[in-house]
Amino acid sequence: DIVMTQSPDSLAVSLGERATINCKSSQSVLYSSNNKNYLAWYQQKPGQPPKLLISWASTRESGVPDRFTGSGSGTDFTLTISSLQAEDVALYYCQQHYGTPYTFGQGTKLEIK
Amino acid sequence: EVQLVESGGALVQPGGSLRLSCAASGFTFSTYWMHWVRQAPGKGLVWVSRIDIDGSNTDYADSVKGRFTISRDNAKNTLYLQMNSLRAEDTAVYYCARNLRPGQWLPLDYWGQGTLLTVSS
Numbered sequence: 001d002i003v004m005t006q007s008p009d010s011l012a013v014s015l016g017e018r019a020t021i022n023c024k025s026s027q028s029v030l031y032s033s034n035n036k037n038y039l040a041w042y043q044q045k046p047g048q049p050p051k052l053l054i055s056w057a058s059t060r061e062s063g064v065p066d067r068f069t070g071s072g073s074g075t076d077f078t079l080t081i082s083s084l085q086a087e088d089v090a091l092y093y094c095q096q097h098y099g100t101p102y103t104f105g106q107g108t109k110l111e112i113k
Numbered sequence: 114e115v116q117l118v119e120s121g122g123a124l125v126q127p128g129g130s131l132r133l134s135c136a137a138s139g140f141t142f143s144t145y146w147m148h149w150v151r152q153a154p155g156k157g158l159v160w161v162s163r164i165d166i167d168g169s170n171t172d173y174a175d176s177v178k179g180r181f182t183i184s185r186d187n188a189k190n191t192l193y194l195q196m197n198s199l200r201a202e203d204t205a206v207y208y209c210a211r212n213l214r215p216g217q218w219l220p221l222d223y224w225g226q227g228t229l230l231t232v233s234s
Contacts, residue, residue: 001175038218040220040221042158044158048226049208049210049224049225049226049227050150050158050208050221050224051224052213052220052221052222055213055219055220055222061222091157093157093158095158095160095220095221097218097219097220098218099218100160100163100172101160101172101173101174101175102148102160102163103160104157104158104159104160105157106157107157107158
């Protein structure tokens with residue numbers, strides 16, 4: 001199984017500041033035949049289901065604010081929130097969909113400092 | 114509007130069985146791979162199972178293999194999860210979720226609100 005490891009486990013950032021969450025996979029999730037990284041980022045707020053933010057490591061989903069940026073390739077990925085807003089307080093998960101079992105990172109809790 | 118509505122969650126004794134359902138609407142259900150993902154109280158997301166468009170291909174997490182069965186009824190636009198030999202560690206909110214678009218090896222773009230399974234004596 002592909003193990004996904006996020007860092008840090010929790011993060012406190014001031015409003016308007018940058019937040020960076022890292023995700024590392026135990027093996028590459030880059031599919032060579034199409035040069036796509038099978039890596040997604042989700043946001044989950046309390047009492048709600050997860051929301052897909054980023055697919056293919058860097059493609060922002062429709063309606064997701066452009067302050068959210070995904071980057072990385074192979075085994076190392078980053079979700080960056082350029083200017084933290086109060087509504088961004090949530091849990092964030094990375095997930096590989098390269099193969100089954102699909103696996104999620106353990107989650108990163110983002111709070112306001 | 115895409116909607117996924119789970120039902121069937123309950124309090125079940127260890128060793129018991131339960132079937133969860135997920136009613137889909139607002140999209141062509143029969144063309145999408147579907148998934149079950151669970152989340153134990155206060156814990157992270159764990160992928161459970163997926164099924165292809167006609168039910169001929171299924172995959173399971175090792176923790177549920179041999180105990181859970183995913184299925185679908187495309188005529189009823191409904192996804193199921195039959196759970197047998199339930200254990201305390203199966204206690205979780207169970208979400209059904211849809212692939213981003215028709216095809217496999219895709220992220221999950223729509224999720225239901227979840228249904229709670231509690232396994233306890």
